[in-house]
Amino acid sequence: MAQSKVEHSVRQDREAGGIGSALRSVFRRSDTSVVIATVILFVLFSFSNTSFLTPFNLFNVSRTAALYVFVALGQAIVIVTGGMNLSLGAIGGLTVVVAGWCMDTMGWSPWIGVPLAMLTGTLCGMFNGFIIIKSKLNSFIVTLASLFIFTGLVQGISQGFPYSNIPRDFTILGRNDFLGVPYVFLFAVAVLTALAYVFKFRVVGRRILATGGNLEAARLSGIRTDNIVFLSHTLSGVFAATAGLLWVSRMGSAQPSTGTDWLIISFAVAIIGGTALNGGEFSALGILASAIMLTLIKNGLIMLNVNVYFEQTFLGVIVLLAVSVESIRVALSNRTKRTKTDAS
Amino acid sequence: MLQIRHVTKSFPGVRALDDVSVEFAPGEVHAIVGENGAGKSTLIKIICGVYTPDDGEVLLNGARITLHTYKDALDRKINLVSQEIQIIPKSTVAENIMLDKLDRYLTHGRIDWKRINQDAARYATMVDLAVPVRQIVATLSAAQKQLIMIARALSSDARILVMDEPTSALTRHETENLLALLRRLKAEGVTVLFVSHKLEEVLAVADKVSVLRDGCLIGTRPIAGLTKAQIVQMMIGRDARTLDLGRLKVDAGHVALEARSICQAGRFHDVSFVLQRGEILGFYGLVGSGRTELAQILIGEARKDSGEVLINDKPTHIHSMADSLFKYRMGYVSENRKEKGLILSASIKTNVAITIWNRLRDRLGSIQLAAETTAARKLMHALEIRATGPSQVVGSLSGGNQQKVSIAKWLAAQCDILIIDEPTIGVDIGAKEYIHQLIWNLASREGKSIILISSDMPEIINVARRILVFKDFKIVGEVRNNGEEGAPVRGYEEVSQEIGQYLA
Numbered sequence: 105m106a107q108s109k110v111e112h113s114v115r116q117d118r119e120a121g122g123i124g125s126a127l128r129s130v131f132r133r134s135d136t137s138v139v140i141a142t143v144i145l146f147v148l149f150s151f152s153n154t155s156f157l158t159p160f161n162l163f164n165v166s167r168t169a170a171l172y173v174f175v176a177l178g179q180a181i182v183i184v185t186g187g188m189n190l191s192l193g194a195i196g197g198l199t200v201v202v203a204g205w206c207m208d209t210m211g212w213s214p215w216i217g218v219p220l221a222m223l224t225g226t227l228c229g230m231f232n233g234f235i236i237i238k239s240k241l242n243s244f245i246v247t248l249a250s251l252f253i254f255t256g257l258v259q260g261i262s263q264g265f266p267y268s269n270i271p272r273d274f275t276i277l278g279r280n281d282f283l284g285v286p287y288v289f290l291f292a293v294a295v296l297t298a299l300a301y302v303f304k305f306r307v308v309g310r311r312i313l314a315t316g317g318n319l320e321a322a323r324l325s326g327i328r329t330d331n332i333v334f335l336s337h338t339l340s341g342v343f344a345a346t347a348g349l350l351w352v353s354r355m356g357s358a359q360p361s362t363g364t365d366w367l368i369i370s371f372a373v374a375i376i377g378g379t380a381l382n383g384g385e386f387s388a389l390g391i392l393a394s395a396i397m398l399t400l401i402k403n404g405l406i407m408l409n410v411n412v413y414f415e416q417t418f419l420g421v422i423v424l425l426a427v428s429v430e431s432i433r434v435a436l437s438n439r440t441k442r443t444k445t446d447a448s
Numbered sequence: 449m450l451q452i453r454h455v456t457k458s459f460p461g462v463r464a465l466d467d468v469s470v471e472f473a474p475g476e477v478h479a480i481v482g483e484n485g486a487g488k489s490t491l492i493k494i495i496c497g498v499y500t501p502d503d504g505e506v507l508l509n510g511a512r513i514t515l516h517t518y519k520d521a522l523d524r525k526i527n528l529v530s531q532e533i534q535i536i537p538k539s540t541v542a543e544n545i546m547l548d549k550l551d552r553y554l555t556h557g558r559i560d561w562k563r564i565n566q567d568a569a570r571y572a573t574m575v576d577l578a579v580p581v582r583q584i585v586a587t588l589s590a591a592q593k594q595l596i597m598i599a600r601a602l603s604s605d606a607r608i609l610v611m612d613e614p615t616s617a618l619t620r621h622e623t624e625n626l627l628a629l630l631r632r633l634k635a636e637g638v639t640v641l642f643v644s645h646k647l648e649e650v651l652a653v654a655d656k657v658s659v660l661r662d663g664c665l666i667g668t669r670p671i672a673g674l675t676k677a678q679i680v681q682m683m684i685g686r687d688a689r690t691l692d693l694g695r696l697k698v699d700a701g702h703v704a705l706e707a708r709s710i711c712q713a714g715r716f717h718d719v720s721f722v723l724q725r726g727e728i729l730g731f732y733g734l735v736g737s738g739r740t741e742l743a744q745i746l747i748g749e750a751r752k753d754s755g756e757v758l759i760n761d762k763p764t765h766i767h768s769m770a771d772s773l774f775k776y777r778m779g780y781v782s783e784n785r786k787e788k789g790l791i792l793s794a795s796i797k798t799n800v801a802i803t804i805w806n807r808l809r810d811r812l813g814s815i816q817l818a819a820e821t822t823a824a825r826k827l828m829h830a831l832e833i834r835a836t837g838p839s840q841v842v843g844s845l846s847g848g849n850q851q852k853v854s855i856a857k858w859l860a861a862q863c864d865i866l867i868i869d870e871p872t873i874g875v876d877i878g879a880k881e882y883i884h885q886l887i888w889n890l891a892s893r894e895g896k897s898i899i900l901i902s903s904d905m906p907e908i909i910n911v912a913r914r915i916l917v918f919k920d921f922k923i924v925g926e927v928r929n930n931g932e933e934g935a936p937v938r939g940y941e942e943v944s945q946e947i948g949q950y951l952a
Contacts, residue, residue, distance in 0.1 A: 304815075304817075305814040305815050305817075306813065306814065306815065307805045307806055307809065307813075307815060310798070310802075310805055310815065311805070313794075313798075314791055314794070314798065314802055317791035317792075317793050317794050317798075318787075318790070318791040318792065318793075320787060320788045321782075321787070321788055321789055321790055321791050322791065322802070323768070323769060324749070324769050324780060324782055324788050324789065325769070325773075325802045325803055325857060326769050326770045326772070326773035326774060326802075326803055326861075327769075327770065327802070328768060328770050380793075384791065384793055384794065385793075
């Protein structure tokens with residue numbers, strides 16, 4: 105009977121023909137659902153709210169989405185190797201404070217402040233990576249500890265006060281646009297494109313994915329997985345620093361509270377964007393779509409006059425939904441895979 | 449009476465049980481034997497409710513039963529003593545024995561420890577566990593823990609007791625006690641299902657034996673009048689000695705790899721050996737005898753305290769698999785392909801090309817996708833890997849095909865030296881012979897130097913032409929079975945006896 109069940113479903117497969125299998129292979133992609141959802145949401149908002157399609161609103165949405173892309177990349181680059189970075193927001197905060205301290209307190213030019221801030225974020229990432237590979241502890245516990253270390257530094261240095269005297273030149277990147285498209289958004293798209301290329305065509309990108317897919321097997325296939333883990337945490341620091349600096353550039357001031365909400369945003373965008381939680385999978389398109397989707401939802405909540413204090417609750421629910429949808433998708437595509445091999 | 453009727457169970461890429469029917473009578477010790485991957489565990493798990501069959505039925509005393517969880521089986525007094533020791537280390541012996549029925553010892557909502565300890569002591573005595581029941585389990589030996597698990601099953605008044613390799617951790621004396629206990633249980637009308645690799649025990653205690661091979665029931669026979677050779681014959685379906693690959697021409701003058709006085713604290717002391725070019729050198733011994741551990745040192749996965757490894761007569765510095773592969777072209781096929789050999793969630797392409805991405809780059813440093821696919825295709829063709837294409841996910845392949853992929857990656861890398869660890873675990877017979885032939889061809893036709901690690905005696909004798917016998921982290925013997933120039937290869941019986949002598 106089992107035999108006949110298999111035969112039956114195989115026959116169904118064949119009857120469905122080319123379109124069916126093409127659809128199935130699209131459906132099996134981890135980023136398809138989020139792209140579709142984002143498009144639907146976009147169309148929905150365009151029709152339901154007249155102020156949505158205004159250049160001003162689109163500018164804002166794309167700029168916020170771009171910032172989320174960098175925040176999400178900071179998380180995705182470690183999730184992809186099978187780890188996580190809980191200290192992401194704190195690194196961002198520390199970057200912001202260092203940038204503020206340089207440009208405001210010390211009065212230095214952005215040409216000094218920005219490299220120093222970037223260096224700070226990078227060193228924080230390297231610190232995480234170094235401790236993880238040397239101590240053999242998992243990234244959860246190490247970055248949980250460094251979250252407190254970095255947060256303490258943020259509060260200690262800034263005493264909680266914002267740095268508002270940021271040179272006007274530095275806000276160009278975060279506030280200006282090219283033909284109505286914010287520079288930040290173009291920057292995000294460029295970085296995503298580069299990453300998509302790296303993960304598909306460069307040896308280092310492939311090695312990062314392999315390490316995330318199965319660290320032991322990757323190491324036993326000649327990949328220096330310690331280096332890969334160190335690299336991914338360093339890049340996580342670089343992305344956090346980038347996001348932090350863009351935040352300063354956009355706000356025109358350096359707020360020590362920057363990054364406190366990044367934990368949920370970074371996981372939400374990365375996971376909804378098709379970054380497999382147990383590593384080994386990355387989608388640039390998915391991250392872009394989910395960053396836009398999340399911004400649209402936040403935007404929509406404001407338009408619906410939802411109390412902003414409940415925002416995090418919504419984000420949490422959305423992450424739960426996304427993860428559930430993901431597990432259903434994986435289960436379904438496993439089932440089709442199974443039927444295929446049985447038949448062969 | 450427990451009856452299994454026409455039970456079939458499939459997993460992705462493999463039919464684990466195929467139309468199996470067998471009966472287990474009360475007061476009978478019924479042995480289930482078969483090679484790795486024959487379907488023994490699947491059968492047991494179906495009887496214990498861990499798996500539900502795809503097709504067929506299970507009858508208990510004539511009534512059809514459907515078990516969804518192990519709890520369902522327990523409710524019907526079917527108990528499992530599994531191969532893995534399942535114990536709570538920080539609890540006492542008594543707690544571990546009575547674990548699943550603490551609720552029967554409640555008086556006024558409190559647990560009556562005195563009664564528990566008394567009852568536990570009784571079951572401990574039954575299995576000859578000479579340890580105070582209040583002792584914490586953590587410090588006990590593996591054998592003692594095994595006995596606790598058996599006592600736990602007994603304390604539930606099991607009517608059907610399923611034992612999966614219960615003697616693997618036991619000493620000879622403990623084993624004899626256990627077998628005596630099984631005979632007592634039998635007299636009380638308990639049905640005992642006894643899964644074991646040790647055919648001597650099967651012959652000593654069982655009334656009947658059922659042999660599984662490749663998911664099929666080969667037959668159920670009364671033990672009386674059956675010999676070990678006959679059971680083996682049923683298990684492997686052919687004479688163990690038939691695969692005759694002949695003599696291997698070894699380039700005797702050239703040494704591919706030489707290990708000199710390898711030492712590792714607490715394990716190896718002054719271990720040396722030589723691997724000739726084009727040779728298949730066998731590492732034979734039990735799991736944990738030092739074979740895999742020595743290989744780990746060779747590939748840089750484990751540190752040695754002193755000694756040196758020479759490749760092509762030059763000293764080496766190997767601190768990782770990356771060094772081993774990229775500096776010395778030495779590959780390692782892991783014994784644990786699912787956890788250490790393959791990225792199951794990735795495609796065949798990725799798993800094969802992972803060692804050669806560097807070589808597939810164009811002038812600008814991008815990996816050429818077409819070249820990657822071609823490389824994978826070629827190896828899939830050469831190794832007869834059955835799949836829908838190079839993009840198929842490796843996790844959905846059968847065991848044999850997965851193993852071929854995990855070997856293919858080292859062929860792609862064009863390694864000169866290959867260490868192949870237990871290549872045929874969980875692989876069906878057809879693929880097994882294919883892999884043996886493949887290893888043979890790599891040495892005989894392509895001149896690769898191969899270390900074959902295996903605990904499968906026929907495998908090591910058929911494929912390797914010089915065998916190092918490992919015991920307690922020492923090389924206790926060297927067996928040459930290539931024969932003299934012009935003379936035939938030495939016979940299986942003769943070689944296996946010589947290996948046996950070294951192990952004794």
